[in-house]
Amino acid sequence: HEAVAHEAFDREGGCDAVDADNADNTYNADAAGEVANALKRKGVPVEPLMLALFLLYEQPQRVSRQDMSIWLPVDSLGLTPSTLEWLRASDPARAAAWPKRAVPSTALRFSLPCSLVRRWSRALPPTELDSLADCCNAPARVTLRVNAALTNRKAVFDRLRISGVDCEMANLSLWGIHLKGGRESRGGSVWSLPGWTEGEFELQDEGSQCIALACDVRPGDTVLDLCAGNGGKTLALASLVGEHGKVLAYDINAGRLKQLAASAIRARVSDRVQVLWDAEALARVLDVDVVLVDAPCSSSGVLRRHPSLRWSGQWASDAARKWPRIQLSLLREACWRVRVGGKLVYATCALEREQNEQVADAFSDGAAGGGGGGGGDGGRDGDARGGGEDEGGVGVGGSSERAGSTIGEGQVSPVFRPFAFAENVVGRHAAPTHYRTLWPHLHGTDGFFVSRWVRES
Numbered sequence: 001h002e003a004v005a006h007e008a009f010d011r012e013g014g015c016d017a018v019d020a021d022n023a024d025n026t027y028n029a030d031a032a033g034e035v036a037n038a039l040k041r042k043g044v045p046v047e048p049l050m051l052a053l054f055l056l057y058e059q060p061q062r063v064s065r066q067d068m069s070i071w072l073p074v075d076s077l078g079l080t081p082s083t084l085e086w087l088r089a090s091d092p093a094r095a096a097a098w099p100k101r102a103v104p105s106t107a108l109r110f111s112l113p114c115s116l117v118r119r120w121s122r123a124l125p126p127t128e129l130d131s132l133a134d135c136c137n138a139p140a141r142v143t144l145r146v147n148a149a150l151t152n153r154k155a156v157f158d159r160l161r162i163s164g165v166d167c168e169m170a171n172l173s174l175w176g177i178h179l180k181g182g183r184e185s186r187g188g189s190v191w192s193l194p195g196w197t198e199g200e201f202e203l204q205d206e207g208s209q210c211i212a213l214a215c216d217v218r219p220g221d222t223v224l225d226l227c228a229g230n231g232g233k234t235l236a237l238a239s240l241v242g243e244h245g246k247v248l249a250y251d252i253n254a255g256r257l258k259q260l261a262a263s264a265i266r267a268r269v270s271d272r273v274q275v276l277w278d279a280e281a282l283a284r285v286l287d288v289d290v291v292l293v294d295a296p297c298s299s300s301g302v303l304r305r306h307p308s309l310r311w312s313g314q315w316a317s318d319a320a321r322k323w324p325r326i327q328l329s330l331l332r333e334a335c336w337r338v339r340v341g342g343k344l345v346y347a348t349c350a351l352e353r354e355q356n357e358q359v360a361d362a363f364s365d366g367a368a369g370g371g372g373g374g375g376g377d378g379g380r381d382g383d384a385r386g387g388g389e390d391e392g393g394v395g396v397g398g399s400s401e402r403a404g405s406t407i408g409e410g411q412v413s414p415v416f417r418p419f420a421f422a423e424n425v426v427g428r429h430a431a432p433t434h435y436r437t438l439w440p441h442l443h444g445t446d447g448f449f450v451s452r453w454v455r456e457s
Helices: 002-010 029-042 046-057 065-071 081-089 102-109 114-121 126-136 153-162 206-214 232-241 254-266 279-283 307-311 322-337 357-366 376-380
Strands: 142-146 167-169 176-179 201-203 222-225 246-250 273-276 288-294 338-348 416-418 435-438 448-455
Touching: 046 065, 046 081, 065 081, 102 114, 102 126, 114 126, 142 153, 142 206, 153 167, 153 176, 176 206, 201 232, 206 232, 206 288, 206 338, 206 435, 206 448, 222 232, 232 246, 232 254, 232 273, 232 288, 246 254, 254 273, 288 322, 322 338, 322 357, 338 357, 357 448
Parallel strands: 222 246, 222 288, 246 273, 288 338
Antiparallel strands: 142 176, 142 201, 167 176, 338 448, 416 448, 435 448
């Protein structure tokens, strides 16, 4: 079973090929070879076997062997009874020759790419690597964000409890309510719950809610959500700016902006949300109080919600290298739009330091007025390698390139200083103190990184 899994896994790129210089990293060749030879003799491709193994050991078992023989084709003939019996006899609980090193062992046992697990291993101790990987294979809990523009958390919580919905208050977000149990226990989907039609809550992970709260928005502020997407954080920000504030939402995907506009109407905040439909409208936005750059990223922090992402291939060096460049150029584009005294917030739903601390460090190094700046080695958790080209790091200096924009040309670059989180904030880094990371296995949220600065001049 495990050897079959390793052979299929190796087709994704393979741990042993990547870490060939580490002798104890290799998989047991004899065990793998024995099963591989058996497969060749039977003429059976790996993919149907992998699915059959899952179905055979699934609890409760929902697919009969007869159905497996019909619907798992080998040359359109189906898996034979003898093949199914051979698979059943390969007890997955039997001790197997797992890789000895932490990265390939975790990757294989939890069905994750080695390239991704290796990046996580630079930020986490080995004891936590399995815990994070396990979270990626478990369903995420359902969390509501109460719409503070219309009501308060206690009112929504009490209404749900009276309706028989089992729920509990979230700990990290002052808006959050976690739903307990499955759909059956609450009488249907989230959209059927009392208060949804009236716009009293949205479906939003607690970590995502924390990103909006990290923006430190005040009533009356003007906020730019530069990568607004479907508008989850836009609507949360709209509840903070109050009746006299405004949230400007921009995204390169017009279809997502249309969905955002519709959601703002249901949430009764359309008067506070202004959609910027094109780059020309964005170009006129200057001197705002807060700019949020919720940057495009690898989305490794939300694998439990999007399992197929793990095999998208984007954690290989060539693919991973693009994200930091995009993220840093967005930050440099955004910083010119912040007023003096205003705040710049950078966030991702990735868990790789190349897209998080290293991007924030690179921005700080070029935005601290003469080269200093928050970050430095402290933002790299002791890693001295600094994310070079082969590691998918930023790979660019502190220049002021801004994705082809002409904004700020001929002007003195804006200067920013770190805007630290309070000491009691969960996920706050010991250094730099203006960084915060939320981990699924530690905080129960999706994975997020956020950093923030204040413009000085």
